[in-house]
Amino acid sequence: MVQVGKLRVNLERREVTENGLPLRIGSRAFDVLEFLIDASGSLVLKDEIISHVWPDTVVEENNLQVQIAVLRKALGEDRGMIRTIPGRGYQLVGLEPVSVGPSGSATRDQLHNIPAQGELIGRETDVADIGALLGESPVLTLVGAGGIGKTSLAIRAAREYGHRFADGVRYVELAPVGEPGEVVSAAAEACGVRFADGAASAVSLAQRLARQKCLVILDNAEHVVAAVAELADALAAYYPAVTVLATSREPLRIASESIYRVEPLAVASDDAPLEYLNTCPSVQLFMRRAQSLGRGVGTDERNVRLVGVICQRLDGIPLAIELAAARSAALGVAGVYAHLDDRLQLLAGGKRNALPRHQTLRATFDWSYALLDTSSRKLFRRLGVFAARFTFEAACAVAMDDVMTMAAVISGIGELTAKSLLNVEFEDDVARYRLSESTRAYALEKLQDEGEVQRTAERHARFIQQSFEECPLDGCKAGAPSRQIDLRHALDDARDSFDWAFSPVGNSRLGVALAGALVGPLLECSLVDECCARAGRAVDAIDALPPDSVDPACEMHLCATLASTLANTKGPVSSSAQLWQRVLALASRTGDLDYQAKAIWGLWNTMISLADMNTAMGYAMRYRQFATEHGTQWQRILGDQLVAVTLHCFGMHEQARVNLEQGIQHLEALQHEVPRGGLSVDPLIFSHGTLARIAWIQGDPDRAMKMVEQTVNLVRTETLEPSLSHVLAAVAVPLALMTGDLHSVDRYLDVLRSQVALHRMDMWCKYCDCLSAQRDELAGDGSRSLPSFEAALDALLARGFRRVLTLFVGECAASLARCGRAADAKRRLADALAWCDGHGEQLFVPEIWRVMGIVEFEEATRCATTEEAVSHEARARGHFETAIRIAGEHRASMWALRATLALARLLVRQGLRAQARSHLQPFAAIFDPRSRARDIRNLYDLLSELCTPAEVHHGFAGELEATGAVASSQPPPNAL
Numbered sequence: 001m002v003q004v005g006k007l008r009v010n011l012e013r014r015e016v017t018e019n020g021l022p023l024r025i026g027s028r029a030f031d032v033l034e035f036l037i038d039a040s041g042s043l044v045l046k047d048e049i050i051s052h053v054w055p056d057t058v059v060e061e062n063n064l065q066v067q068i069a070v071l072r073k074a075l076g077e078d079r080g081m082i083r084t085i086p087g088r089g090y091q092l093v094g095l096e097p098v099s100v101g102p103s104g105s106a107t108r109d110q111l112h113n114i115p116a117q118g119e120l121i122g123r124e125t126d127v128a129d130i131g132a133l134l135g136e137s138p139v140l141t142l143v144g145a146g147g148i149g150k151t152s153l154a155i156r157a158a159r160e161y162g163h164r165f166a167d168g169v170r171y172v173e174l175a176p177v178g179e180p181g182e183v184v185s186a187a188a189e190a191c192g193v194r195f196a197d198g199a200a201s202a203v204s205l206a207q208r209l210a211r212q213k214c215l216v217i218l219d220n221a222e223h224v225v226a227a228v229a230e231l232a233d234a235l236a237a238y239y240p241a242v243t244v245l246a247t248s249r250e251p252l253r254i255a256s257e258s259i260y261r262v263e264p265l266a267v268a269s270d271d272a273p274l275e276y277l278n279t280c281p282s283v284q285l286f287m288r289r290a291q292s293l294g295r296g297v298g299t300d301e302r303n304v305r306l307v308g309v310i311c312q313r314l315d316g317i318p319l320a321i322e323l324a325a326a327r328s329a330a331l332g333v334a335g336v337y338a339h340l341d342d343r344l345q346l347l348a349g350g351k352r353n354a355l356p357r358h359q360t361l362r363a364t365f366d367w368s369y370a371l372l373d374t375s376s377r378k379l380f381r382r383l384g385v386f387a388a389r390f391t392f393e394a395a396c397a398v399a400m401d402d403v404m405t406m407a408a409v410i411s412g413i414g415e416l417t418a419k420s421l422l423n424v425e426f427e428d429d430v431a432r433y434r435l436s437e438s439t440r441a442y443a444l445e446k447l448q449d450e451g452e453v454q455r456t457a458e459r460h461a462r463f464i465q466q467s468f469e470e471c472p473l474d475g476c477k478a479g480a481p482s483r484q485i486d487l488r489h490a491l492d493d494a495r496d497s498f499d500w501a502f503s504p505v506g507n508s509r510l511g512v513a514l515a516g517a518l519v520g521p522l523l524e525c526s527l528v529d530e531c532c533a534r535a536g537r538a539v540d541a542i543d544a545l546p547p548d549s550v551d552p553a554c555e556m557h558l559c560a561t562l563a564s565t566l567a568n569t570k571g572p573v574s575s576s577a578q579l580w581q582r583v584l585a586l587a588s589r590t591g592d593l594d595y596q597a598k599a600i601w602g603l604w605n606t607m608i609s610l611a612d613m614n615t616a617m618g619y620a621m622r623y624r625q626f627a628t629e630h631g632t633q634w635q636r637i638l639g640d641q642l643v644a645v646t647l648h649c650f651g652m653h654e655q656a657r658v659n660l661e662q663g664i665q666h667l668e669a670l671q672h673e674v675p676r677g678g679l680s681v682d683p684l685i686f687s688h689g690t691l692a693r694i695a696w697i698q699g700d701p702d703r704a705m706k707m708v709e710q711t712v713n714l715v716r717t718e719t720l721e722p723s724l725s726h727v728l729a730a731v732a733v734p735l736a737l738m739t740g741d742l743h744s745v746d747r748y749l750d751v752l753r754s755q756v757a758l759h760r761m762d763m764w765c766k767y768c769d770c771l772s773a774q775r776d777e778l779a780g781d782g783s784r785s786l787p788s789f790e791a792a793l794d795a796l797l798a799r800g801f802r803r804v805l806t807l808f809v810g811e812c813a814a815s816l817a818r819c820g821r822a823a824d825a826k827r828r829l830a831d832a833l834a835w836c837d838g839h840g841e842q843l844f845v846p847e848i849w850r851v852m853g854i855v856e857f858e859e860a861t862r863c864a865t866t867e868e869a870v871s872h873e874a875r876a877r878g879h880f881e882t883a884i885r886i887a888g889e890h891r892a893s894m895w896a897l898r899a900t901l902a903l904a905r906l907l908v909r910q911g912l913r914a915q916a917r918s919h920l921q922p923f924a925a926i927f928d929p930r931s932r933a934r935d936i937r938n939l940y941d942l943l944s945e946l947c948t949p950a951e952v953h954h955g956f957a958g959e960l961e962a963t964g965a966v967a968s969s970q971p972p973p974n975a976l
Contacts, residue, residue, distance in 0.1 A: 002037055004092070005078025009033065016074070028053055029070040036082070036092035038159070045089040047292040052119045055288075058299075114171050114217075120156050121288065122265045122281020123149065130157040130260060134215070134243060135164070137258035138236035141221075141246040144262030145420040145436070146364040147319025150247035153262060154217050157245065165243070167212035175220040180227035187231060191216065202227075202234040206242070213241045221248040222419065223371055229254050249368055250418040264316030268308040277304050282311035282321055289325035298333070306333050313340055315436040320361055323347035343441055365442040368421055378404060379412035380421060381450060384443025385460040388492035389425070389432040397463040398456060454505065461497040461510050468494070468517035491525070494518045498534060508541040509549060516554035519561045526721035529760030532565035539579075552586050556595045559583045563602055567609050568722055568761045571799030576606045593630050600626060604642050608649070611802035613840035617646045637666045638683050645690050651842035651890040657694045660687050682723045685714050689731035699893030699926065701739045701933035708732045712748075721755065725764050728752040730804050733771045737778060738894075740934025745775050763801050766792040770808045777815055778934075786815050806832050806844040810851040817851075817858040825855045846887040846895035850902055853879030857906055876906055897923055897935050904942060917946040 002009050008017045014030055016023045025033070031053040036044060050064055068090065072079035083091045120127070130153060133140050142150040155171075162169045172190040177183055184200045193208045209216075216235065221228040229252040232244045236256035246252060251259050265282040277283055286307050298304075310333070314320040320343070327346055328336050339346045347361035372380060382399040383390075396409050413433065416422035423434045435443060447453050467490065498518060501511025515538035522531035538558050542550050563579035584599035586592075600623045607616035624639030631639070644659035667684050688711040696704035708731060715724045728748050736744035749771055756764040773789030789812050796805060809832040813825035829852050836845050856876035863869040883899035900923065904916035920943055927936045 004033070004037070005075045005081050005094070007074060007078075009037065011037065018074075023074060025070055025074050026067075029067045029074075032064070032067045033071055033092075036090060039092065041091065041093055043085055043089055043091050045292060048119075049089065051288045051291055055119070055284075114155055114158055114162075114169060119288065120149075120152055121285045123153060123156065126153055126260075126262065127156050127160055130154075130245075131161040133258055133260060134161055134245065137256070138242075139232045139244045139246065139252065139254065139257045140260060141248055141252050141257055142260050142262050143248060143251055143420060145317065145439070146249060146368055147317050147361070148262050148264060148420075149318045150262050151219050152318075154219060154245055154247050158215060158217060162215060165213055165215045167214040169215045169217065171217045171219065173219050174224060174228065177224055180224045183224050183227040183231060187216070187218070202231040205231065206234040209235070209242050215243050215245060218244060218246040221246050221252070222250055223367070225250060225252060228252060232257070249371075249420045265311070265318055265321070267312040267316045270309070270312075272308065274301050274304060277308050280308065280311070282314075282316045282318075283307050285318060286311055286321050286325045286328075289322045290328050303333050306337055310337055310340065313437055314343075315438060317436070317438065319364060320347055320438055323361055343438060344445060361438060362442065365439065368419055369442070369446065371419060372415065372421075375404070375408045376412040376415040377446070378450075379409060380416055381443050381447040381452060382456045383416075383422070383433075383435060384440050384447050385456055385496070386433075386435065386493055387440070387496040388490075389434045390493070391430065391432060394463060394467075395433065398460045401455075457497065457500045458507060458510060460493075461501055461507070461514050464490075464494045464497050465510075465514045465517045468521060491518075491521060494521075502537055502541065509545065512538045512541050512545075512550050512558070513554060516551075516557050519558065523561065523565075526759055528565050528721060529569050529762075531561060532569045535562040535565065552590050553592070553595075556583050556586050556592065559586075560595065560598055560602065563606070567606060567801075568725075568763055570762055571801060573606060573609050573800040577603060577610070580606060597623070597626060597631060597635060601638075601642070604646075608645070609803045610800055611649075611805065611835065611839060611841045613646060613649045613842075615839075616649070617643070617840070620646045634667065634670050637663050637670070641667075641683060641687050645686065648690055648694060649841055649843050651845065651886075651892070653694045653697055654891050657691065657698070660691050660694075663687060664691070682714070682716070685711060685723050685727055688714060689727045692731055692735060696735050696738060697890075697892045697894050699897070701735075701894065701936070702928075702931055704735055705739055705741065705744065708735055708744075721759055722761070725752060725755050725759075725761060728755075729764050729767050729771070734804060734807060737771070737774050738934075739932075740778065740937070741932070742775070742778060745771075745778070749775065763796070763799065766795050766801075770796070770805075770812075773815075774808070774811050777811065783815070783819055786812075786819065789815065802835070802841075804843075806836065806841060807847060810844065810847045814851050814854050817855040820862065822855050822859050826852070829855070842886075842890070846883045846890065846892060846899060849879050849883035849886065850895070850899040853877070853883065853899070853902055853906075857902070873906060873910065877903065880906065893926070894935060897927070897939060901935065901938055901942065904946075908942075908946070913946055917943070920946070 002011070006018055007023065009015070010017075011034060014027075014034075016025055016030065016033075032049060035049055035052050046061060046064060050059060050061070053067070054063070068082060068084075072082055075081060078094075081092060081094050083093060085091060130140070130142070134157065142153055144150050158169045158171070170187075170191045172187045174183065174186060177186050184202055184205055185195075188195060188200055188205050188208075191205070191209060191214075193205060195204065218228050218232065225248060228246060228248070232246060232252055233254045233256065235242045235244055236254070251257060265285060266280060267282045268277050268280045272280070283304065310324055311321055314324060324336050324347060331339065336346070344360075344362045344365075369377065369380070379395075379399050382404075383395060385398060386394065392409075392413070395413065396406060399409055399412075400406060413422065417424050417433075421435075421439060423436065425432050425434070444453075447456060494514065494517075498511060498514055500506050501514055502508055515534055519531050519535050519538075522534065535558050539562050542555055542558070559579045560583050563576040563583070566576045566579070567573055580599050580602040583595055583602070587595035587599055600619055604616055604619035604623060607613070607619060620639070620642035623642055624636070627635040627639040640659060641663045644656045644663065647659070648656035664684065664687050667687070688707065692704050692707035692711055695701075695707055708727075711727050712724075712732060715727065729752055732748045733745060733752060736742075736748060749768065752764070752771075753768050755761075756768060769788055769792035773785040773792070776785040789808075793805075793808055793812055796802070809828050813828045816822070816825040816828070829848055833845070833848050833852075836842060836848065853876040856872045856879060860869045860872035860876065863872060880899050880903040884896050884903070887893075887896035887899060900919050904920050907913070907916035907919070920939060923939055924943060927939060929936075929940050931937070
């Protein structure tokens with residue numbers, strides 16, 4: 001209880017009395033008064049009061065002025081005790097402690113030497129836990145890293161629970177103590193005990209305090225820990241009425257000690273909801289500290305999220321967060337974030353009344369580093385190369401040399417963990433160590449200062465390489481969550497080591513070897529873009545090294561990885577072909593049959609992406625021959641599949657279908673022998689997807705969509721990419737578009753967009769833009785997305801990526817014609833047709849001719865004279881008939897139906913309704929009128945316009961039922 005003028009204030013009960021009678025002043029006014037009292041006569045800034053009293057509300061300064069006025073009114077003639085410091089804040093002067101009755105509540109003078117304290121954020125649970133432990137243990141040590149808030153917790157616990165100690169709280173600040181022998185003298189002075197010269201000792205001080213029930217706080221004990229331990233042990237052993245609360249970066253290690261480890265403040269994950277971010281303790285601390293300095297931090301989502309990331313990268317350490325908040329006054333939040341990599345320079349400018357080692361982040365670490373012995377300092381520096389968690393084995397591999405022994409590593413790890421410089425966690429009895437990001441930055445700085453970076457980084461890179469090679473961490477998507485976490489941490493370390501190896505001070509030869517070990521796990525985790533970038537960096541380094549500097553197997557592995565990832569990411573696709581040729585040459589020279597097979601397959605796949613079917617067939621035949629002579633059973637089956645897929649691209653759909661179905665049966669029988677993942681699309685998925693497209697082309701769109709669903713279900717979680725994106729982009733979405741199934745289009749396209757964006761597969765991102773434009777066209781809004789359609793299509797063509805792209809060219813040309821840009825449409829179609837004729841791609845040739853007819857048809861509708869219109873119509877009819885003829889040669893019912901529908905509409909325009917009907921009639925005998933496919937619906941809608949209801953419902957339907965020709969694979973020959 002405290003006397004403020006004529007008022008008596010009971011802080012525990014939140015009561016104010018005047019002459020023994022209760023006085024109501026309101027909860028906000030009491031909060032302000034309590035905060036001023038806690039400051040013990042010190043100046044309190046206005047922003048600090050506002051942040052404390054209105055923590056979750058934005059208020060104006062006049063709200064505070066109102067509460068100050070309430071307090072001054074209550075004080076009456078003592079109103080001058082609340083002094084206003086213009087432009088800064090308020091000060092409460094003339095406080096008087098008041099003794100209380102036998103209730104056991106604390107008296108104010110019990111806390112006379114406790115430092116003033118502002119608001120403590122996010123530590124409510126810690127304070128309660130410490131309060132509970134104070135009643136159970138004679139010595140309680142708060143242990144944690146520098147700047148984590150041990151002192152603040154000790155002070156708050158004393159204020160909250162000091163009333164339990166009838167003889168008060170004694171606060172001993174040990175930071176200024178330079179020698180262990182000065183500990184007892186400092187404690188005696190704080191406790192008000194005087195000794196004759198030379199008479200002070202731990203035991204003598206304990207004897208003087210023997211009859212007192214008090215709490216002694218020994219703050220900042222780590223640099224004189226042995227002397228503090230002796231004093232605490234003496235107090236606990238002989239005089240249990242005294243309770244010791246110590247704060248230290250390492251435990252006292254005495255029998256009577258209980259340890260409370262102070263953890264960092266909670267931080268938010270990158271994807272945390274905004275509501276959680278606003279209540280996250282670390283974020284709140286940053287915001288309050290920034291506001292107290294007169295620099296408001298924006299509360300919009302972008303700023304709050306940026307603060308969340310800053311707090312996360314600062315590991316939730318309160319001192320680091322406060323220093324960062326202080327810097328935001330000059331740099332802004334974005335500026336602080338941008339300079340976090342240089343945090344030891346950035347995080348300075350602490351409070352003037354803070355201890356020197358809390359003025360800057362570097363000073364905090366300097367204090368801990370100075371307490372280490374020579375061997376532990378060396379170990380600490382070397383452990384800085386680890387970007388993530390590491391094991392004892394890893395620590396030995398990096399730290400040990402002729403001088404640093406294993407025993408020294410064991411001892412050093414114990415020392416570093418004890419002094420809170422190294423965190424340790426146990427998983428299944430395996431210890432895993434970690435340096436916080438800020439601690440690591442300091443360790444790396446010291447490593448640089450000692451000139452040890454080169455040797456340590458090389459040992460680290462060799463250890464990472466050996467770890468990946470001896471125990472490949474594949475299948476990261478399968479298995480226990482701990483396996484996935486292990487791989488993520490291993491990759492974090494490998495990335496850091498890779499970046500060093502290819503830096504100006506690194507070792508590029510070692511980096512190439514590390515890259516060879518790293519790209520496999522990256523692909524297994526579907527990190528396609530990152531894999532491509534790192535493989536490309538390594539291949540460039542190989543080219544810069546003298547010939548034969550790199551193991552051929554490593555070079556082939558890197559070139560093959562780069563070739564396969566380039567085709568999905570950046571291109572140009574021709575670069576992939578050059579890389580595969582390089583792999584094939586190396587494999588042939590070294591007699592490596594495995595890489596010969598991979599290279600031939602890669603060249604075939606690249607030619608498919610280039611839509612160079614003539615060359616692709618050459619590689620398909622070469623692969624089949626190679627498999628016959630040297631390959632396994634599944635490779636022989638795969639060789640037949642490559643030939644079948646190429647036949648499909650030549651327009652030989654029926655032969656391709658038969659061969660693919662046979663091959664799939666054999667592949668399914670060998671499922672356990674078929675290698676999956678890594679470089680390519682699963683061959684089973686490739687074959688099923690091609691069969692689905694053939695089913696659509698041959699006239700069964702409903703079956704085709706069911707096959708699409710089955711194909712998507714074949715994609716395995718451990719080999720998700722590039723199989724999933726390929727089947728969605730090249731098969732599922734295009735077939736859903738051609739069928740007119742908007743629901744399936746949206747479902748598949750959303751997943752595809754997410755996947756290719758996640759893995760930064762830029763080639764397929766452009767592909768998605770083309771698919772989206774087609775989707776808009778199908779929904780009747782094609783003109784809006786035409787510019788993006790053209791841009792994406794041109795970007796793909798410029799990179800040489802033409803896989804299933806001819807269909808897009810046709811769709812884009814049709815949109816251009818509808819917008820009156822017939823010349824542009826014809827140019828695109830002529831280029832596409834020339835490419836198909838020159839490179840053997842026949843898959844979409846009927847469609848190209850059909851769209852050429854559509855362009856002429858559109859021009860006919862815009863002609864000013866009949867003569868011009870007739871000329872365009874004649875050319876349109878010729879193009880439609882060419883499309884129908886080629887579709888018949890390919891036995892492609894759906895291409896034939898599409899071209900025939902276009903021809904029938906032209907005939908209707910010319911008044912030749914009977915001819916139009918005669919062209920359509922054969923198709924009605926084979927296509928199911930119940931189908932929801934767009935082209936089949938168009939067929940029956942147009943027939944309904946050309947025939948009487950009786951003819952439609954009885955004539956054609958009766959013929960359909962009589963022949964049983966529902967959804968056969970081909971129309972009758974005379975229809976084609």
